[in-house]
Amino acid sequence: MNNLNEHYRVLLGLDESWTVSDVDLQLEDNSVVIELSHRGGPLTCPECQGSCGKADTAPPRSWRHLDTMQFKTEIRAAVPRCRCARCGVKTVAVPWAGKHSRFTLMFEAFGIRVLQAAANVSRAAALLDLNWESVHTLIERAVARGIDRRTLDEIKHVGIDEKSLGKGHDYVSVLTDQDHRRVLDVTKDRTIMATDELWQTLSETQRNAVESVSLDMWQAFMTSTSKNAPGAEIVHDKFHVSKYLNEAVDKVRRREHRELKSEGDERLTGLRQLLLYNEENLDEDGQVEMQILQKSDLRTGRAWAIKENFRHFWLSADSESAGEFFRSWYGWAIRSRLEPIKTVARMLKRHLPGLLSYFRHHVTNGLAEGFNSKIQSIKSAARxxxxxxxxxxxxxxxxxRLNLLPEIPCH
Incomplete structure (x- = not known):
């Protein structure tokens, strides 16, 4: 027995049915090709696992393996095909690779870890010396494997949010499991039909076990959720409310800024970003700027004060005291004569039950917002x-949070 061949047989973890027949070092292209041969004997049907005889041998094919030092390494073998009385003629499974894969299990596992660490497919492809199509196949197989292994039991709190697909108004809807901090699935668009499809990720029994759904005030999300998870409470959280109020303040600022600039008044110049901050997050200069704004007679200062005051809603002890706070705040907002603020206030009043349900479940879409940042990074990296x-x-x-790695048999 060639010592080098036996050395590679042990490294590859081959069982007794396979042997290394040749190791070809190709210096011209810095590669190593490991030829494997089947020893013969009874074969196992890959479909029913029954014992059967040999039909013929498939043409030789190659699998990318982990590099041997600096040398790109491939395994090459002609795999026997069995004749099964039940399933017909089938190519037998090989212990070093999954079905229809062009990679060995060890290389797949390594490639997945590189992709996870790089978080940038182009860089990972360069490190692995693979083209885009091969990396995409690796990701596709890993996700399919992970979904097949995934369990969806004991999910009580979920979130639904939107994320832009590209430029313009193309969106995807994202379903998150807030109990286990993972994305469950993604559908194209943010219609009722798309959200219905998203809910089909869970069985009827699993949907009936959901207690709360944190989501935006987007009507399609609400309609689909009421239909697919009728026992769950809809929860509107502070992230979306803050977004709406910030947008209202900015509308007030923009209109007032145009009016002031036409008269040569630059008091609102440079305040756009500052107005997005919560009061406690302002630095010393920012606090001074906002104190000056509050003492002025500008509409923007009143809008910001109303926006900031609403944050006390979330500090209420329970839904009853939150309801009392809202009624007082709503009166202030409606009397403000600031149309963007009044529009948001009326919207919040229409959705008050979903706001008050926060105090029963204390869930927010913060997890989805966190995933949005990660998803944005994924999109940016892919341009x-x-x-x-x-x-x-x-x-x-x-x-x-899928179990992506292939199972590598131990011998």
């Missing part, structure tokens, strides 16, 4: 996605 399917795969790969 956008033209394909929804690819976008979904990447989100599930990086945010799904």
């Amino acid at each position: 956008g996605f033209r394909s929804f399917a690819n976008y979904r795969l990447r989100i599930l790969f990086y945010c799904g």
